[in-house]
Amino acid sequence: MLHQALILSSHREYAQTMRLGLLELGHDQTRVDVEVDALRAMQLAPQQYELILLDTVLDAMDGLQLLQLLKNQSPASKFIIVSDSSDETSRAMAYQSGADFFLERPRTPEALALALEAIKGFFKPGRPDEPQQEEEENPVVNLADIVQMRCLSGDSVLLLVRSGQQSGDIFIFRGEVFHAQYPGKGGEAAFRDMIGWDGGRVRIRSIKLTHVPPRTIEVPYRQLLDKVEHAGTQGPDISQTGGELFVVSTETPSNTASLSVVQEAPPLDQAAPPVFPAPNLSQQGETPLPQVNSHWKVNLTGELIEGSQVAEPDRCAFITTFIYRKMADVAVALEVDYFNHMTLLGPHLQQVLVADNLGVRHAVFDTVWTTEEQRIQYVKWCCEQSF
Amino acid sequence: MNKAFEKIALIEGMIAAAFVSDEGKLVGWCANSVISPDNLCFIAETCRVILSANRAEQRLAHTGVVAFGERTLVFREGASGIFVAYLDSPTNDAVLEWLFSQVNPRLAAEGIQLE
Numbered sequence: 001m002l003h004q005a006l007i008l009s010s011h012r013e014y015a016q017t018m019r020l021g022l023l024e025l026g027h028d029q030t031r032v033d034v035e036v037d038a039l040r041a042m043q044l045a046p047q048q049y050e051l052i053l054l055d056t057v058l059d060a061m062d063g064l065q066l067l068q069l070l071k072n073q074s075p076a077s078k079f080i081i082v083s084d085s086s087d088e089t090s091r092a093m094a095y096q097s098g099a100d101f102f103l104e105r106p107r108t109p110e111a112l113a114l115a116l117e118a119i120k121g122f123f124k125p126g127r128p129d130e131p132q133q134e135e136e137e138n139p140v141v142n143l144a145d146i147v148q149m150r151c152l153s154g155d156s157v158l159l160l161v162r163s164g165q166q167s168g169d170i171f172i173f174r175g176e177v178f179h180a181q182y183p184g185k186g187g188e189a190a191f192r193d194m195i196g197w198d199g200g201r202v203r204i205r206s207i208k209l210t211h212v213p214p215r216t217i218e219v220p221y222r223q224l225l226d227k228v229e230h231a232g233t234q235g236p237d238i239s240q241t242g243g244e245l246f247v248v249s250t251e252t253p254s255n256t257a258s259l260s261v262v263q264e265a266p267p268l269d270q271a272a273p274p275v276f277p278a279p280n281l282s283q284q285g286e287t288p289l290p291q292v293n294s295h296w297k298v299n300l301t302g303e304l305i306e307g308s309q310v311a312e313p314d315r316c317a318f319i320t321t322f323i324y325r326k327m328a329d330v331a332v333a334l335e336v337d338y339f340n341h342m343t344l345l346g347p348h349l350q351q352v353l354v355a356d357n358l359g360v361r362h363a364v365f366d367t368v369w370t371t372e373e374q375r376i377q378y379v380k381w382c383c384e385q386s387f
Numbered sequence: 388m389n390k391a392f393e394k395i396a397l398i399e400g401m402i403a404a405a406f407v408s409d410e411g412k413l414v415g416w417c418a419n420s421v422i423s424p425d426n427l428c429f430i431a432e433t434c435r436v437i438l439s440a441n442r443a444e445q446r447l448a449h450t451g452v453v454a455f456g457e458r459t460l461v462f463r464e465g466a467s468g469i470f471v472a473y474l475d476s477p478t479n480d481a482v483l484e485w486l487f488s489q490v491n492p493r494l495a496a497e498g499i500q501l502e
Contacts, residue, residue: 319444326433327453333426333433334473336455344441346448351441364446372480 002026002123007034008041008054008066009082014105018053021116025123038066046074051122053103056083056090064097071098078122091154091174102154118152143202144195144225151175151221156209158300163197170194171213171300177224178215179357186357187216188224195228213300215337216357287381290374293349295363296320305359320362323353341379350375354382361385391493392417398489400476402458406499407431408468415497422473431471434462438469452478461486465501470494 002025009015015034022032033049035041038058046052052070056063067079078101081094086104094102100122106112143161147170150157154175161168161182168182168190180191194202217224296307296316304310304317327339344351350365352375361382365374395404396417405416405427413428434451441448453460459478462471472486491501 315444319440319446322440323437326437330430330433330453330460331455333430334422334455334458334460336458338455340454340456342451342453344438344446344448345450345452346441346446349446349448351446351448 002030002051004030004049005032005051005053006041006044006046006049007032008036008038008052008058008063009034010036010055010057010059011105012036014082017112018106018115021112022051022119025116025120038063042066042069046070046077049074049077051078051080051119053080053082055105056081056094064093067094067097067099080119095156114152118149121149121153143197143204144228146204146206147172147177147195147221148225150206151177158207158209158213160205160207161194161197162203163194163201166197168194171209172221173209173213173215175221177217177219177221178213179217181357188219191217191224192228192231195225207301213338287377287384289381290365290377292378293364293366295361295378297359297361298324299359316362320353320360324355324360341382343375352378354379356382356386358386389415391415391497394493395472395490398486400474402473402475403427404470404472404490405431406468406470406494407435414468414499427471430460430473431462431469434460434471435464435469438462438464450483452483454478463487463501465494465499467499470499470501 002022005022005026007015007018007022009018012034015036019032019034023030026032033044035044036059038061041054052074054063054067054070058066063081067081070077071079079099080101080103081097081099082103082105083090083094084105086102091102101118103115103118104111106115143159146159150159150172152175156173159170159172161170166182168180170177170191171179177191180187180194182190182194219227292308294307294309294311294316296310296313297305298317298320299305302317302321304313304320307313307316310316323342327342331338339353339355341355342353344353346367348367350367350370352363352365354361363378365378392404392406392415395401396419401417402420403416403418403422405424406414407428408414411428411432413424413431416424416427418424418427437451438448450463451461454477457475457477459474459476460471461474461478461483462469464470470490472490474486476482478486487501494501
């Protein structure tokens, strides 16, 4: 329940409308202050407010700078950045500056209602008051609701979903479902199945995503959820039981994620082999693995899960993850999907990175004798392993 | 420099190209699409960081080729900065050689050596 909030905006009409909306979210004693002057707002004690909404552009100063100042003073408060534009750059900058939520300024009653609904999610009973924690509970009734709430909030999270004997992952990036996977299936089909698992009774943990995940689901989340609903995979049991979310507080998120990744790789048994096959031997696909100096694979959380002739596993995992994340930034700038493969050419070494939905494989070749055919063969081998 | 990039823009399959100096200055650029110079600069800087990270790992690299579906990002670090090109086609070693055989003389005319 909301007790005290501050709206910091030079748009008086919006501020008053939002104030009335926020008051409706609270109780009789709820107080919502409105301040139009940023410099005066800096004299306020932000600790008294559970929620602070501030514009990206204020009359006297940059709203994002003010956000950082206030956030330092009152890390427990929730901060919502309100912007007139909803482009990815503004959104990313807001989250980088410490915003808990990015909101495009609502211009219609419908948009205001949606915004208030999202804000309401911050003050649901039972939610731990830990805005800095990346792992948090989601006391929502079923998986579809969680996905909807996360997307509506523009979040970037990895949802680790468990139900009975099954487990899977859903990647939400900047408010859109990018990817879903569970052992044996990936993409939209996996998402559809997971939404229907056990009539919506799932265990779930969320981890904040720090990089752009590979994208296998192109459909906007609303359409995706509509399709799932109309396809009937979300059976009547969900609404009848109301669904329930159980939090697995003792599980280590990264282990869970890597477990899912290992389990999904088709050639691997439950007891995953720790190393690649020897060079020139075909494992599952038809293409033999070419001679390499070393090669390894990291999963989406940056852990090295397989490798051969890897001298310094930690450093290898780091550099692969580093390149992976940097190229994700480039993909965003180019407005394209994640890279398929990458070659780095040097005087002594050549490197090939191949990305799939589960991670990145990275090989190092000696330049002296490596031919283009060998690099192509490696890419082909990686693709066959992925399938 | 604009002259050089006017010609580079005419290279078959070229979507965008840029040269960013070691100081991070966008020395020249061209784009046959809506890719902004800011984005090109950002991409070049990111590629430079990748090459730098590899150097720190004793895996010296000067050229990178990244496949984004049917499109390809090519980058090459020279003595005074980094060149990036975004192409509307896949590439192989022959395409790469052909690309730089056209780019190098144009940049060299402006005093930039990529090799």
